[in-house]
Amino acid sequence: MSAPAKVKDGPEYAWPHPHVIGLETLSADDIRHILRTARGFADVSTRSVKKVPALRGKVVVNLFFEPSTRTKSSFYLAASRLSADVLDFSSGSSSLSKGETVVDTAKNIEAMGVDVIVVRHKESGVPKMLAEAVDCAVVNAGDGAHEHPTQGLLDLYTIAQRTGRTDTFDLSGLTVAIVGDIQHSRVARSNIYGLQKLGAKVLLVGPPTLLPGTFESFGCEVHHTFDPVLERVDVVNMLRVQFERITSQAFPSVREYASVYGLTTQRMKRxxxxxxxxxxxxINRGLEIESAVADGPNSAILQQVTNGLAVRMAVLYLVHGAKHAE
Amino acid sequence: MQVVADEKQVGELVAALADKVREAMAASSEPWAIVGVRSRGDVIAQRLAETLKPRYTGSVDIALYRDDLSEIGPQPTVRITEIDFPMDEVNVLLVDDVVMTGRSTRAALQVLMDFGRPRCIRFAVLVDRGGRELPIAPDFVGLTMTPEADQTVEVHVRPTDDADEIVVFERQPSRSTQPTEADA
Structure with missing residues (x-):
């Protein structure tokens, strides 16, 4: 038995947020509290009974206006493991994509007596709008190119785990490169906010068309080639090239993108x-990442998926409590 | 605040509790696990384990299993549950610092059962202060007390607290958002 962990966020800290819209609006203390809570949830998936009764009798709704398999499944399983009932309301239809209607849809669902709405939408700002319109707790599962906070949180958790920092969740001294289509990426934005708040240095790497110079205002180093930063980084987060969001010709060819920005075994050696x-x-195998790297010993990709469950359980648990305390 | 037992007396109570448990442990040929309830029962469990040398040790956090989650406002802090052994077919000694209503004990029992099917669970507690609201009875008790209903009994142990002691004090009239262990 290890010595009991010192409680750094003792009774004086109480999680205050009924909604999680983005990491931009959370403090470093808030983020660390979520990650510490997630640490307590991590073992639930290894138990004989993979459920805890924390949200028994509560209802969580997945309100997805954009196709999603893994995030939706992860939220579904997270809510189930907290013993909540889960209602799946997904629609890819364009008639539901207008602002007014989204609020109406949410209010209708809320009227059925739900406690937490998990929302994904292709437009930035929809989760914030819903949070202001409804009485239940709202969790952002990705809005446009704005934020994807639970992905950012699970990335932070995974980095802390791989670098042995889950006792403090202090990422000071680490250099993290985010590579690829930064412009269209909500994952990148949530990562930038979260990493900087926990003390890490962030490098952004991508072609000028997908990484405009305006990103320097985030306080990140901006690089348009990958090779010069290889030796410096402790963590590399390879973003997916989002063909569905790229409208103009952002780069000459897939092959050229792979040769300049792809994470290959050659680059790994350096x-x-x-x-x-x-x-x-x-992942687009062979484009932003080579198969041998994605499946290699340095890869934390599947660990990210596992940690996603614990992090989402923590977020659902915390927002529900804060909502109830209001 | 009144100190009922100081560092030396707490040490004697733990040693006496260990003696009571030792006999029961010797009577079974199956392996034992000593499991403490966070965040003070686990310290007592650790001390018992040092002298009793069970096959396994562990700790449980009951935050997610409380029966008053919706009533207490902000969610209690979730800590790590450490059960790194197969729960099936072991004898478990569950250890807590204080038992009052029995509600945290009920929650702890549910956590244990969610890990498997132990052969048996025995319950050891440093202080039984009475006031049960559930049919829970400890098998081994260090100290039995009968304080007034509005008094709180707390066991303080290093390193969670600054000293080893048992104290009694008048309960605050307003209920805190983070209830003490004895309230749970």
Whole structure:
């Protein structure tokens, strides 16, 4: 038995947020509290009974206006493991994509007596709008190119786990590169906010068309080639090239993108031996990441998926409590 | 605040509790696990384990299993549950610092059962202060007390607290958002 962990966020800290819309609006203390809570949930999936009764009798709604398999499944399973009932309301139809209607839809669902709405939408700002319109707790599962907070949180958790920092969740001294289509990526934005708040240095790497210079205002180093930063980074987060969001010709060819920005075994040889390789999935094998790297010992990709469950359980648990305390 | 037992007396109570448990442990040929309830029962469990040398040790956090989650406002802090052994077919000694209503004990029992099917569970507690609201009875008790209903009994142990002691004090009239272990 290890010595009991010192409680750094004792009774004086109480989680205050009934909604999680983005990591931009959370403090470092808030983020660390979620990650510590997630640490307590991590073992639930290894038990004989993979359920805890924390949200027994509560209702969580998945309100997805954009196709999603893994995030939706992860939220579904997270809510189930907290013993909540889960209602799945998904629609890809364009008639539901207008602002007014989204609120109406949410209010209708809320009227059925739900406690937490998990929302994904292709437009930035929809989760915030819903949070202001409804009485129940709202969790952002990704809005446009704005934020994907639970993905950011699970990335932070995975980095802390791989670098042995789950006692403090302090990422000071780490250099993290986010590579690829930064412009269209909500994952990148949530990662930038979260990483900087926990003390890490963030490098952004991508072609100028997908990484405009305006990102320097985030306080990140901006690089348009990958090779010069390889030796420096402790963690590399390879973003998916989102063909569905790229409208103009952002780069000359897939082959050229792969040769300049792809994470290949050749590039791996130049990186730190214990560099952590991450990817939010789904991966385009051979484009942003080579199969041998994605499946290699440095890859934390499946660990990210596992941690996603614990992090989402923590978020659902915390927002529900804060909502109830209001 | 009144100190009922100081560092030396707490040490004697733990040693006496260990003696009571030792006999029961020797009577079974199956392996034993000593499991403490966070965040003070686990310290007592650790001390018992040092002298009793069970096959396994562990700790449980009951935050997610409380029966008053919706009533207490902000969610209690979730800590790590450490059960790194197969729960099936072991004898478990569950250890807590104080038992009052029995509600945290009920929650702890449910956590244990969610890990498997132990052969048996015995319950050891440093202080039984009475006031049960559930049919829960400890098998081994260090100290039995009968304080007034509005008094709170707390066991303080290093390293969770600054000293080893048992104290009694008048309960605050307003209920805190993070109830003490004895309230749970």
């Amino acid at each position: 990186m730190k031996k214990d560099v952590v390789v991450m990817h939010p999935g789904p």
